[in-house]
Amino acid sequence: MTDERRGVYPFCAPCTAASEAWRTAELTGPMGGRFYGHHDVCENCGSSVRTLYNTVLWVPVSKAGRYRIIPTGGRSYVARRVVDEPVAAVVRREPVAVAHPELDATPEYRLAEACWAESEPGQALPHYQAALAEREQVLAADDPATLRVRLRVAQGLLATANYGRAIAWFELITPQLVAVFGPHHELTRAATEAVTGARLMVGGPRSEALLLTDIVAADIDRLAATDRQLVRDRAALGKALLACGDISDAVEALIQVVRDAVPGHPDTAVYRAALTEACEVAEARGKKRDVQLAGAARQLLSRADAPTSR
Known part of the structure; x- marks a missing residue:
């Protein structure tokens, strides 16, 4: 090349x-x-x-x-x-976390980094997942330090050909990377390019929706309705259905996501934004049933007790 x-x-x-x-x-x-x-x-x-x-x-x-x-x-x-002229990034906050050196010194994280450096993503992935669980007990899900490990988990899933779950992770963390680091930061670009590669491997929106449908079905058989993996995979399915033009199915999937999301959790803001986008598409391009579903979704989003970001 x-x-x-x-x-x-x-x-x-x-x-x-x-x-x-x-x-x-x-x-x-x-x-x-x-x-x-x-x-x-x-x-x-x-x-x-x-x-x-x-x-x-x-x-x-x-x-x-x-x-x-x-x-x-x-x-x-x-x-x-x-891109004609790059727009200056306006980030939500300085992309510097409070120092937690004890997290970087944990055995799981050190093992993950060592395996990744040796180009062994399959061996690194479970250690990154364990390290992420440790970080999320101490740091917020959208903390800059947490996001770096979340990105590595998504990359590990992609590198091990687990395309559907990788897409679900990238769908969740990319808006958070944009908010924290800005749209043109190397981590944000890594996520957007990686999810594009995953979609190329899957074969387009319709194939992506079919793959995620199977993944969600498998999740439902073994996970609780509010399990974060199921919620994350279902959210990705909703967005894939929207890209296919299946507006009603997309809105229904994302309504379920918002209902099952954890109130006050940073991830919930991403899911609410996805449902809002689906409502806008339904109201602009949908049929009568799509518009009715969008109305129900708007009511859910506006309720005082609806899950909402902090």
Whole structure:
């Protein structure tokens, strides 16, 4: 592979540097989106820049952004959002945790780091998971120190081909990484690029939804309804269904997530935001049942006793 090709597969390095990872949704139907144009073709990776328009009754009504597109056969493609000028990051707080050196000195964390350094993600993963459990007893789930280990757990799942659970982790932690470190921090970019790679391996929103459906079914058979893994996997399923255009199923899944989430926990803010996004899609593009479900979801989100972030 040449230097020009050392980007994020299948995009070359220059095209990767000028764009950011983007979740590809299914853009069919009268109320959706459609790409127009075909210019700035890259000689290295063959991608081209196209403009995404929101459509109503198949008529383009507004621009939704510019993307680098590589067709992968039929109507399928991979895409990255073109970044014209990086926006200055506005982070929620300084990305520096209160020092907890005793956590970095724990046996589980040291073993995990040693295995990871030796390129043994399968051996590192259970130690990272154990180290994460220790950290979350002391630090908040969205503490900068905790987020670094959460990211490593997600990367470990991806490296061991556990794509569905990796996607679920990345869906949860990426908004937290953005809030704490900013959208252009190396950790945030690592997460967004990794989840793009996971989705490429899975094969698109429909395949992702099918995979996560099986994972959630397995979770339900052995976990309590409020178990964090089940809630996390179901949230990822909801977002995958939304990307497929299955709006009612997405809203229903995310309603269940918000009902089962822990009140006051940092993760709950991510789930509430996902449900809010699904409501907005339902109200803008959905059918009558979708809009009704969105109304029920809005009531859940507005209730005084609904799970909410601190």
